[in-house]
Amino acid sequence: MKKILETQNLVKYYGSQNNVVKAVDHTSLQIEAGKFTSIVGRSGSGKSTLLHMMGGLDRPDSGKVLIEGKDIFSLKDEKLAVFRRRKIGFIFQSYNLIPSLNVWENIVLPIGLDGRKVDQDFVREILARIGMEEKIHALPGTLSGGQQQRVAVARALAARPAIILADEPTGNLDSKTELEVISMLKSCVSEYGQTLVMITHDETIAQMADRIIVIEDGKVVRS
Amino acid sequence: MKTVTKTAFSNFRQNRSRNVLCGIAILLTTLLIFLVLNIGANMFTIQFAGVNAYYPTYHCMFRQVSQENADALAVHDDIETLGLRADFGQVTGADICSDTGASAGSAASGHVSSDDADIMLMSVDQTGLALNKTELEQGSFPEEEKExxxxxxxxxxxxxxxxxxxxxxxxxxxxxxxxxxxxxQDTFRISGFLTNSDAAASSNTFVVLTSMDYMKKCIPADQREYRVMFRLTDAKGKTSDAIEEQARQIAAGFGINENDIVFNSEYLMANYVDPGLTAGVAAIILVIIFAGILTIYSIYYVSMIPKVREYGRLKALGASKRQIRQIVFREGLIAAAAALPVGLLLGSVISRPVILSMFGLYGSDSNLDPSAKAFNSLCADLVQSGQVSLFHWWIYLLTVAAVLVTVYLALIRPMRIASKISPVEAMRYQGESRKGKSRKGYQNMNLFRLTLAGLSRNKKRTFLTITTLSVIGILFMTVATVISCADPKELAHEDIDSDCRITIDSWEGDKMNPQRSWSEIMKNNPMDEEFMQQLSSVPGVEDVRTSTYLAGELPDLDPDGIISGADVAGIDSSRARELERTIIDGDFTWEELLSGDQIVAKWSFAVFYPEAEVGDPIRIRFDTPDGPVERTFTLAGICRYSEGFSGSLFVLPQEVLAQICPYNLTDTCDITVDPAHKDAAYAGIRELADSSGLFVLDTYEEFLDTWEGTMSFISYAGYAFLVILGAIGIMNLINTMINSIYTRRHELGMLQAIGLSERQLLRMMQTEGLFYTVCTLILSLGIGSLAGFGAYQYASSTGMLNITVFHYPALQAVLLAAVVLAVQLTLTGAVTAGFGRLSLIDRIRYSE
Amino acid sequence: MDRRKLQRIGLCAGILAITLALGFFLLHLTWGIVYREDARKLGILAAEFPENEAAITAVFNGKTAESSSDPALSSPQALSEGLRLFDKYGYTLNDSIHSGPIGTYALAGALIVTGTAAVTILYLIRSAAESKASRTKIERLEEELQNSRRRFELTERILRQEEQNTKSLVTDISHQLKTPLASLKMSYELADSPDLTYEEQKEFAQKEREEVSKLESLLGVFSQLTRLETGMIELHPENASLKETLSRAVGSVYMKAFEKGIDLSVEEFSDVLIPHDPRWTAEVFLNVLDNAVKYSPSGSAVVIRVTELTSYMMIEITDQGIGVPSSEIQNIFKRFYRGNAPEVKHAEGSGVGLYLARRILEQQGGTICVKPNPGGGSCFVLTLPK
Structure with a gap:
């Protein structure tokens, strides 16, 4: 099994002496390349924190995160940002889009920030897959929640990152839309050969993954 | 209620930094408003108080009133109090009286020459003394006949x-x-000594005050001529114009000549409303208050988004509308409650020394005549002694009211927005987003386009911030222009054309001192040939240039004599070309002027008589010792010459004036000295100037000093004012920048999650800030320069501050641009760095 | 590299050369002017003082030291005297700069220098930007290379995995076959024994027939599976009617449901044409329905509901059967997995149906998942892209 992402003994504690919250408690896991891994756990079990550290958004108190063998926290902030820009795509639960940009611009934003030119055909293809070709110029304020999340998915795909990290991307959606978004995400990711790590507390959704990791109180319970 | 207040307090503490910022803004604005109001109002109040203390308190005076009329006037319904004064003789000599009183026959042994000192014999009744504010150093007023x-x-x-x-x-x-x-001759007993003895000595005019009885004894009733000074009844609240009108009516009723009506203008102006002046001052104050209010409003407006969120939260917790309103106001009040008193206190503390220095400054201005100097020091004394309070409750009230109203208005908006939408939406309030459905957008995105999109998102807020900053910038440029146009050297040169100048100090219509009338002086003009010789022979004097003078009225243009007199200066041919060079309207040559039927007017003539045109006939009735002489001239042209060139409204060649009046009309000597021997020359000139009480000596250095003093004070005051304004502006900018980052915390955090690096974030912030800066600078410098030029035009046309030449305040403009840029760059850097310290996750997590 | 560098050097050299040339030219001009100025002054002075012509000329052409009549007028003294005179007559350095023609030339010289400097700086900036751009480009190309390599590796892995799969498949199949074969063999051996009664023999024969038929069906499934696994089966998606595909599946399973007393119904929906392989997709539906019927008690209902989503068609198959315990949800889609519940153990099945269903659906861009039916039983949710 090829590991594309690996955490080694990650630790993140919050709070002071008496009220320590062990968000991530010596967690080590490996994510297989090209597969759909879901991380489940109750609220407050530390999964978001874990995901954020895996994506380099948060620095751990101790431990390492290796992406493609590279210790990402050994990079300087600037380099880390560039690394993140090119290797990782994020999808959050809500407010993923920049309100003042239209759908197209939101999708190509990471590419633009990287200074690369947009592969128009590829982006159009993604747009077709998510069924938003009609709404290229629409502003996020006019889109429904499901539509917004779909655009977020498209954005994560457009830059062709190696890893897509999704933090409860369908948490705010109704079941039908949820199903759609997940189906879409899963098929895109497998077609383009990307790795998907998704946090969810919905077991129905989790089962669609190739592998489920269960987190409880900051520790991996089942994997 | 307590909960409400507690919530307000804890809210306040939580948003400490933001509220501190607001607090400082409120403080500065309060300070500004208060200072302007206070100093402005106080200047007036003090001067008016000074006037009341210094000047006589009658409204109007009629001259040459017969005994009959005087008695009749005394019972006139409209007249409240009436005082009489009779100047009935001239004292020629005095001598001490030996105890036996047998001084009859002994000739006057006092060495008094009649053209030296002027001693008027007059009697004033009690009311008159009171109205005139005549005071005694010692003793009592004459009551018995011979006192x-x-x-x-x-x-x-x-x-x-x-x-x-x-x-x-x-x-x-x-x-x-x-x-x-x-x-x-007669013998009198001294009952008292009058005050202002020294002033009398320096002007060489004295008064011997007798009792009314004595005067009545000397002058038969039908020959008595009074000056009647009176106050109108129910004058309080009337405008000065109304009072003057009423007085004229009374005069007409009693057949009293227009020329014999003298209004106590300073007194009237001090006590009764002059609509024009009040309006002008009010306008300026309003502008300043407006700028201050705009600032406070915009600061609160910019932090509107967090406020709406707060209110949403409160609403969700179950606070009723009324409670929310209370919390809102209490929170706003806390900031104001802290800042207002401090601002008012500071303002009060600063006002006093500022006002004192303003009076002190003008007091030391040796250019002013002695009476003005005395007036100013009187004003300063009034302030010092505390007789005039510097603190008027209504100013405090007005300031507090203005600030509170603004804060209220500023807080109402977010509350209204929050009340319109549900609590949950309010909590997630992102700002008034564009009502657009779609956007054309770009094919390729980059950082710059992202920044632009962000800016266009909240156009109103951007607009408001830029407007506020620009207003401040425009004010800055205007003040800076006026200050830089006023170069003390240039201004001094406006006042005096040469190195120093001796003038004969004469004035008309002073029946107390009729000998100061020009017509009198010219009969025995001390500025005669001999004097000229002496002057020219002072070592170091290179050149002496004289001009003559004749005064009169304009019966056609100004029959009531209220607009201007007709004072005509006679200049010699050496200044011919200079005169021609200053022509702004019409055309003439010196030679044409010599013909004697043409006259040249000053630029202010056009202001006084806007309907008059070049080529119109100007009829002047000259006052000469031999009686009025009328001449009609054609207005050949209007010139813009400096005060130093001539202070008179009209100019003629000396030869022409000489023809009109044969006396020695010389009244001014412009003296140029050799710079190497300046001190010696000045000493000699001064000596000569002191030889007659009629002479006044002005030097270029004195004018320069005054102007430098004035200008430094004005620049100091102006720049202090601008610094406060600038501080307010900077705070506005700080507030905008901080808010623009913190309300977009979540969005910015997310941007960073998808790949915006710290450096790119900084660049984005800098670009935004630069946008604000550039827009503000363009508006400030652009419109500001125009406004400055406009102010210059206004100043030069009204002769304010002697400004004539336009200097663009290039240095200040560059400074403004540099400071604004520097501030913005450092600010952005600081705020971004502070933001960067928040971990990425905190940014995303706390979307509230 | 070389050409660019050469170009750059050439450009710099060119600019330098031009600048120098201009400089020299200006210098020459200036000198000429100075010379002519001197000549002019000499002419005036000589005309004024013809008797001192020689001395004056000597001053101008620098031969003062020898022919000077006044040895006291040495150079430094002369200089200070001259400066004093200039000062006396108010001729400052500023004035001389402004008045002389040299001023203009100096200005021209300054302009040239400034211009050159500006051009050079601009050029330097541009080349720095260019080199930065090319560096970034290189970085990016390296990235792309890495990405391609990764994808290639992935493909490699998948292929190898497939190989592995095939091997394990063969192992699994042979394992699966062993059991029925063993019982068959046992049957035969037992049937061979002469002590059996006629009834017993008939029993065994029956048993053997059953086992053979089981073997047959197993083989059928295996061959399906194998072909799918080894990629021999290709899905041929075409725009076909969903209703038709669904009907095929329902038709196949209807009898079984009826016999068991299970009410099988399809909620009405408007037909759509979606891209799918009708044969294999029908197979998918069949597998799921089969399970539903198998594990539901008689008298219960199995409902099929089709909903149209934005980009997918959602087919929900709800039963009121034994349901799937949450711990097994993940596993039921695994190959050869059969649940632990007693009903499952009793029923027939190869444990391959759901696995196939998932493979086929996912290959067409759809998904399958299961959630518990609130009233008891399971609800299988299938999606297919429109």
Missing amino acids: IAVYRSMLDEFGISADIGDEITLSFQLFEEGGLGYET
């Missing part, structure tokens, strides 16, 4: 040493029809 009150300095002049109770003999001539009577 008199005199100036100590007069006795000194005669070499007499006498005290209260002593008797002196005076020789005098009574006024009779057509002139003075024969010299008579």
Whole structure:
């Protein structure tokens, strides 16, 4: 099994002496390349924190995160940002889009920030897959929640990152839309050969993954 | 209620930094508003108080009123109080009286020459004394027939040493029809000494105050001529114009000539509303208050998004509308409650020294005549002694009201927004987003386009911030322009054309001192050939240039004599070309002027008489000792010459004036000295100038000093004012920048999650800030320069501050641009760095 | 590299050369002017003082030291005297700069220098930007290379995995076959024994027939599976009617449901044409329905509901059967997995149906998942892209 992402003994504690919250408690896991891994756990079990550290958004108190063998926290902030820009795509639960940009611009934003030119055909293809070709110029304020999340998915795909990290991307959606978004995400990711790590507390959704990791109180319970 | 207040307090504490910022803004604005109001109002109040203390308190004076009319006026319904004064003779000599009183026959031994000192014999009744504010140093006013009150300095002049109770003999001539009577003598007892003895000495005019009885004894009833000073009844609240109108009506009713009506203008102006002046001052104050209010409003407006969220939260917790309103106001009030008193206190503390220095400054201005100097020091004294309070409750009230109203208005908006939408939406409030459905957008995105999109998102807020900053910038440029146009050297050169200048100080219409009338002086002009010789022979004097002078009225253009007189200066041919060079309207040559039927007017002529045009006939009735002489001239042209060139409204060649009036009309000597021997020359000139009490010496250095002093004070005040304005502006900017980052915390955090690096974030912030800066600078410098130019135009057309030449305040403009840029760059850097310290996750997590 | 560098050097050299040339030219001009100025002054002075012509000329052409009549007028003294005179007559350095023609030339010289400097700086900036751009480009190309390599590796892995799969498949199949074969063999051996009664023999024969038929069906499934696994089966998606595909599946399973007393119904929906392989997709539906019927008690209902989503068609198959315990949800889609519940153990099945269903659906861009039916039983949710 090829590991594309690996955490080694990650630790993140919050709070002071008496009220320590062990968000991530010596967690080590490996994510297989090209597969759909879901991380489940109750609220407050530390999964978001874990995901954020895996994506380099948060620095751990101790431990390492290796992406493609590279210790990402050994990079300087600037380099880390560039690394993140090119290797990782994020999808959050809500407010993923920049309100003042239209759908197209939101999708190509990471590419633009990287200074690369947009592969128009590829982006159009993604747009077709998510069924938003009609709404290229629409502003996020006019889109429904499901539509917004779909655009977020498209954005994560457009830059062709190696890893897509999704933090409860369908948490705010109704079941039908949820199903759609997940189906879409899963098929895109497998077609383009990307790795998907998704946090969810919905077991129905989790089962669609190739592998489920269960987190409880900051520790991996089942994997 | 307590909960409400507690919530307000804890809210306040939580948003500490934001509220501190607001607090400082409120403080500065309060300070500004208060200072402007206070100093402005106080200047008026103090001056008015000074006027009331200094000047006589009557509204109007009629001259040459007969005894009959005087009695009739006394019972006139409209007249509240009436005082009488009769100037009935001239004293020619004085002598001490030996105890036996047998001084009859002894000739006057005081060495007094009649053209030297001027001693008026007059009597004033009690009311008159009160209205005139005549005061005694010592003793009492004459009541018994033979009592008199005199100036100590007069006795000194005669070499007499006498005290209260002593008797002196005076020789005098009574006024009779057509002139003075024969010299008579009489003995009087000194009952009191008048104040202002030194002023009398320096102007060489004295008064011997007798009792009314004595005057009545000397002058038969039908020959008595009074000056009647009176106050109108129910004058309080009337405008000065109304009072003047009423007085004129009374005069007309009693057949009193227009020329014999004298209004106590300073007093009237001080006590009764002059609509024009008030309006102008109010306008300026309003502009300043407006700028301050705009700032406070915009600061609160910018932090509107967090506020709406707060209110949403409160609503969700179950606070009723009324409670929310209370919390809102209490929170806003806390900021104001802290800042207002401090601002008011600071303002109060600063006001006093500022005002004192303003009076002190003007007091030391040696250019002003002695009476003005005395007036200013009187004002300063009034302030110092606390007789005039610097603190007027209504100013405080107005300031507090203005600030509170603004804060209220500023807080109402977010509350209204929050009340319109549900609590949950309010909590997630992102700002008034564009109502657009779609956007054309770009094919390729980059950082710059992202920044642009962000800016266009909240256009209103951007607009408001830029407007506020620009207003401040425009004010800055305007003030800076005015200040830089006023170069003390240039201004001094406006006042005086040469190195120094001796003028004859004459004034009209002073029946107390009729000998200062020009018509009188020219009969025995001290500026004669001999004087000229002496002047020219002072070592170091290179050139002496004289000009003559004749005064008169314009019966056609100004029949009531209220707009201007017709004062005409006579200049010699050496200044011919200079005059021609200053023509702004019309055309003429010196040679044409010599013909005697053409006259040249000053630029202010066009202001006074806007309908008059070049080529119109100007009829002037000159006052000459031999009676009025009328001449009609054609207005050949209007020139813009400086005060130093001539202070008169009209200019003619000396030869022409000489033809009109044969007396010695020389009144000004412009002296140029050799710079190498300046001191010696000045000393000699000064000596000569002191030789006559009629002379006044002005030097270029004095004017320069004054202007430098004035300008430094004005620049100091102006720049202090601007610094406060600038501080407010900077705070506005700080607030905008901080808010623009913190309300977009979540969005920015997310941007960073998808790949915006710290450096790119900084660049984005800098670009935004630069946008604000550039827009503000363009508006400030662009419109500001225009406004400055406009102010210059206005100033030069009204002769304010002697400004004539336009200097663009290039240095200040560059400074403004540099400071604004520097501030913005450092600010952005600081705020971004502070933001960067928040971990990425905190940014995303706390979307509230 | 070389050409660019050469170009750059050439450009710099060119600019330098031009600048120098201009400089020299200006210098020459200036000198000429100075010379002519001197000549002019000499002319004036000589005309004024013809008797001192020689001395004056000597001053101008520098031969003062020898022919000077006044040895006291040495150079430094002369200089200070001259400066004093200039000062006396108010001729400052500023004035001389402004008045002389040299001023203009100096200005021209300054302009040239400034211009050159500006051009050079601009050029330097541009080349720095260019080199930065090319560096970034290189970085990016390296990235792309890495990405391609990764994808290639992935493909490699998948292929190898497939190989592995096939091997394990063969192992699994042979394992699966062993059991029925063993019982068959046992049957035969037992049937061979002469002590059996006629009834017993008939029993065994029956048993053997059953086992053979089981073997047959197993083989059928295996061959399906194998072909799918080894990629021999290709899905041929075409725009076909969903209703038709669904009907095929329902038709196949209807009898079984009826016999068991299970009410099988399809909720009405408007037909759509979606891209799918009708044969294999029908197979998918069949597998799921089969399970539903198998594990539901008689008298219960199995409902099929089709909903149209934005980009997918959602087919929900709800039963009121034994349901799937949450711990097994993940596993039921695994190959050869059969649940632990007693009903499952009793029923027939290869444990391959759901696995196939998932493979086929996912290959067409759809998904399958299961959630518990609130009233008891399971609800299988299938999606297919429109």
